[in-house]
Structures are given as structure tokens and as C-alpha cells.
Amino acid sequence: MTSLPRIAHVDMDAFYASVELLRYPELRGLPVAIGGRREHEPVPLPDSTRRFARLRDYTGRGVLTTATYEARALGVSSGMGIMKAALLAPDAVLLPVDFDAYRDHSRRFKEAIAKIAPRIENRGIDEIFIDLSELPEETLALARRIKAAVRDATGLSCSIGIAPNKLLAKIGSDLEKPDGLTILGMADLPGRIWPLPVRRINGIGPKAGERLAALGITTIGELAQADTTLLREHFGANQAAWLGEVAHGIDQRAVITSSAPKSVSRETTFERDLHARADRAALTEILTTLCTRLAEDLQRKGWAARTVGIKLRYADFSTVTRDLTLAAPVADAGAIRSAATACLRRVPLDRRLRLLGVRAGALQRPGQDAADAGEDQGELPLDWDSP
């Protein structure tokens, strides 16, 4: 009664930007970027048009969260500093992020898909894996039906990859973006996967990509052919074994349809670098605000934390963290603040700071045992992103 695995990866196309275009259809076809702080809300004009901010109007330390394909064509990309993006596309429209709107559309597209295929793994706000293994319908028809359901529910397009495992489904969903539909089998490995750069593998980031390039390995095919001893020498036994498997399209990970959160955090980058002593009052207020918001979030979700941690980023971008495990779980702002303050005492404060963060970990439901994956206790509904 066991069927061969059939996994889909659904990835919304330029998600935040596309949601904004639903609201501001006059921006369709223009380069638009999403990011930065609140003050760049579009301004309604008397003639019932709107005035939009441009990238060139921005000053500050923000980065772009995403951009329309027209903006990407100008070299603008996710994660890019807004000031830098403004040099490439000064006239591109800049919109602030509106997470409430994105969460709302996220919930809608996931619910629409769940009616067709309920075994869904959340991968953040704009993508999911779906286990299609037990469904009878033919793959292409199913893929088209999922895409149509997403469009009907949200007015948005997505790209879908369907393959025998998560690894290939994820690569596949990216192959024909936007509005893509890609079905991959193991037989497609040499023709469609091996020519791709190793960075397309989920889990090979900038560092591993650089180290592989230094060994003359740039494509997945080259990785598949690479000498296993060489890989072991440079990456260690575990990672080398993983590299060898993924290069051959092998991935046994299951679709995880429920999980409990591991940590909750709040952090902020200051408008200017602050000094622990000279700006003590400002830092104190920021810490209090972070702890308050973190506590609100914890209480709203019904969690308490047995570990509290801080994160500091110095002006030179180096980062340190400190954790403190408490005797009893806490969820109120005062207790979190006390613990965070204790952590701060263990960190050098003689250099200027650019970021402060507070984290709550080792989460458990108040008065119960520690949360652990697999337990029914903290299961998340489909719309766990929503407030």
C-alpha cells in the first residue's frame, strides 16, 4: 500500500511585491522594490492617484525584502541595501513592508491548497512542501489544479516543482519561475540538474559554494563526480556524505506537517551606532521595548521560555550572543528583561553597537514539560504566521 514519494514545492512569485501590486495595480510592469521603514507609504493625491516613493528618496540602513521582476532586471535583488539598490534603479518605486497583508494572503493560498492536498509542510510565509504521494490524480493535472486554486484564492501566481523528493521539488519550483510548472524524475538528473550551479541546492550557501569553487567544483554534476576522499578532507565525513547524496538527487526527508516553535526573538538595528555608556538611556529603552514585544508575542502564542538570550552586533558587523537558562520558564517582560540584563553583563560593551536582539528559547507551555517536536502539545495550525 505504500506509493512512491511524490513531493511538490510551491513558491509564490515575488510574493511581497505581487501582493502590493494587487493593491496598486497602476504599478504593474514597473520596477518596484519592497523594504525599509514605514515613512514611505504611498500618499493619496487629490486627483485620486497616488504618489509613490522612489528608491532614490531613501536614506538609512534598510535592505530590500524583495522586488518585482522588472526591478530585478535592473540588478536589484532581495537582501540588497536600499542605498545600494538606489544606485542601480533610482526611479524604481519603493514600498514599505506590510506583513499583515502578506500573512493574510499566505493563509489564503495555503488554505486553498490544503483543500486539494492536506499534507502540507510550512516553509515560511511564501512557500510550502506538499506530500502528494497518497493522491490518485495524475501529476500534471494536480499541479495545474493547485496553481489554479492559488490564483483563484489570491489573484497571485506561484511556481511549482513536483519530484520524488523535497530536494528536487525545491530545485524544480525555481526552474521555470515565474508562473512555473516543473515535473522532475530521477531520469532528469543528468539533463536538468547536473548543469545547475551547486548553489541551487538548498543548504549550499555562500560559504560552502566558495569552498567548492576553490576545489574547481561549480556545477552539481561536477559535485556528483567529485572524489569522495577530497570532499571528506575539505568538508568532514558528515557534510561530504550529504554533498554526495544531494548531487545524485538523493533526499529521504519526510514532509513534516506539524511542528512546535523552538524560539521567538525580537531585534532591531539602530538608526545610528550607539555606545553602551554614552547612549545608555537609549539602549535601556530599546531593550525594554524589545523585551515587552517579545513577552507579548510569547503570551499571545501561549509559550514560556526557559532560556533567554541576547544578540549584539558591533559597528564592525561582528556578532556575539549570550544565553542564560533559568530555573523556571518565564513569559513576562520583566523577567525576560532581568535575564537579558544578566546576559549583557557578560559581553564587552566598550565598542559601538549597531544591533540589539532578545531571544526566548527552550519554549514550553506554562506549567508543562518541555516542548518537543513530535508531541501533540504545540502543534501549529496552517496559519501559524498570523497573529
Added chain:
DNA sequence: GCAAATGTCGCCGTTTGA
């Protein structure tokens, strides 16, 4: 003088208890 916010996982060194 600059690159956000939030979250997960793996590795490794240290501590601690048995």
C-alpha cells in the same frame, strides 16, 4: 563609515553529574 528581521540546525567546547 555599511548589510533587516526572524528562525532552524549543526558543530564544538565546557560543565556537570554519575
Added chain:
DNA sequence: CGGATCAAACGGCGACAT
């Protein structure tokens, strides 16, 4: 009884992802 050892918890950090 000191020492070796082992496992679990803790803590710091890096890498990676959206």
C-alpha cells in the same frame, strides 16, 4: 579514593533559509 570516562545539558557561534 582519585581518576578515567561518558552522556546530557548548556552555551557560543557559524551557516543557511525566507
